[in-house]
Amino acid sequence: MAHHTKVPKKDNRTREEIIADWVHDQAAEQRKQRKARRLPDGEATVTINSLMDAMTIILVFLLMNYSADPLRIDSSEDLKLPASTTEINPEPSAAVTVTGKGIVVNDKLVVAVKEGTVDKAHKAGDETSLNIQPLFDALNEEATRQKEMARLSGAKFEGVLTVIADENTPYRLVTEVLYTAGQAEFQKFKFAALKGAQRGG
């Protein structure tokens, strides 16, 4: 509209002012035309480039965090980790998880747990035995695999096992798991715990 006002509105404008107004009108006209060309059917867009940048950075950051964690534990009703004051970070190793419902080795359930005990049918030997046979089989397989890998890479088999246990697991079951792991030649244990607890419970 301003474009068509070729006749000066006020005659007292200077030459420079007239030129400036004309340039301004031209620019406005061009913007209008461009806008009309880009959005033919009243389609609206938002400027999302900066948003995209931010999102991409967040995504990459989260993915890096996600993969850098050697020990990932999904807490649930049956697996609540105890809290500790420890400052030691977890390392990648074989892991055995003791929940209120079962014992899991490398994401595979090996034996069920009921009321904090393993059914004596799964024990090697009599009722007082500490050896949980299905757990031994699973850990032995894992140890054999690790030894083979250590042999091929020229490293030493460390026998490190991370024990992820629910905070209410009875001591007896913990020792049964440790004893069984010891039979499968795991010698060093790392108990997983949540960081940042206060001393003395």
Next chain:
Amino acid sequence: MARKKKNIDDKIEDLNLVPIMNLVVCLIPIVLLGTSLVKIGVINVNAPKFGMGQAAPDDSEEKPLNLTVAVGEDGFRITASGADINQVLGLAPAAEPGADPAEPAAAGPLIAKQGENYDYVELYNKLVQIKEKFPEETIINLTADARIPFKVMINTMDSIRVRLDKDSYEDIEGFKAASVNYEGNTVKLLWPDVVFAVAQ
């Protein structure tokens, strides 16, 4: 002419980022949910030894202290080489031969629970005393009744592994607020080599 050229340039459209945006907006909450916000740490423990009274693996010629903390339903008991810890520390007379067998000295004095909670403060104080007497020893056996929950074991290990600012604490508040004793950049340790043991 110049104007026409510009028109062609203007027809090059921006990339359509909307589908990518949709994807990213979906991915971020998924990854956020998957990332555990709580930090997980580990506590190092040595292979368990089974049965009481065996010597802990030790290369030294000297008789190992074989310090043992037993967690019971009623509290902690500390023994060393199967004897009452007070005798080892010289705080109590040696057990009389033929003493009352119903109360064996080997059980050690009880550090009783304070109400519902275990007395970690007293346990720490006692273990510092023992450490002063046996500065070279680092191995401590930890045993418990069958039904003691795992979290009590973790709390016990937290209390016995590192040395704090003070050698003894009066109450739980001071104990909780205490910070770890550093020697240069390394943590000053109390009884760092925890060995799980089972009384069979």
